[in-house]
Amino acid sequence: MTPAHHILPGVIADMIRRQPLSPAKVAFAWRTVAGAAVARASTVELQANGTLFVFVDDPRWRQEIERALGMLRPRLSALLGDAIRWIEVRGLEREPGRDPGPTP
Numbered sequence: 001m002t003p004a005h006h007i008l009p010g011v012i013a014d015m016i017r018r019q020p021l022s023p024a025k026v027a028f029a030w031r032t033v034a035g036a037a038v039a040r041a042s043t044v045e046l047q048a049n050g051t052l053f054v055f056v057d058d059p060r061w062r063q064e065i066e067r068a069l070g071m072l073r074p075r076l077s078a079l080l081g082d083a084i085r086w087i088e089v090r091g092l093e094r095e096p097g098r099d100p101g102p103t104p
Contacts, residue, residue: 016079026052026080033075038065050085052076057092065089 019025026046031039041061045053056062065072066089076084 013078017081021080021083029076029079032079033072034065046083050083052084052087054087054089055092056089062089062091
């Protein structure tokens with residue numbers, strides 16, 4: 001018999017993947033894979049081109065998130081499929097609702 005704690009993560013990931021892509025789903029996936037502390041220190045925004053912008057206001061958090069991207073990306077893919085093509089970590093110096101565009 002397989003313990004429930006071995007089965008549940010896969011079942012939950014499958015349920016999340018089946019839901020339509022929305023800002024709330026992306027935020028939930030980020031909070032789930034990055035953890036509560038990182039989620040409180042950052043916001044995420046998925047662009048139509050598949051770029052996930054992670055906005056942080058503290059350079060120390062930015063550095064920690066950038067270091068962890070190798071671990072976070074596969075976990076995000078497990079929840080969001082191939083919706084994310086690129087992850088870019090930025091400071092909060094942006095105008096709300098404005099597409100930040102590519103980094104120069």
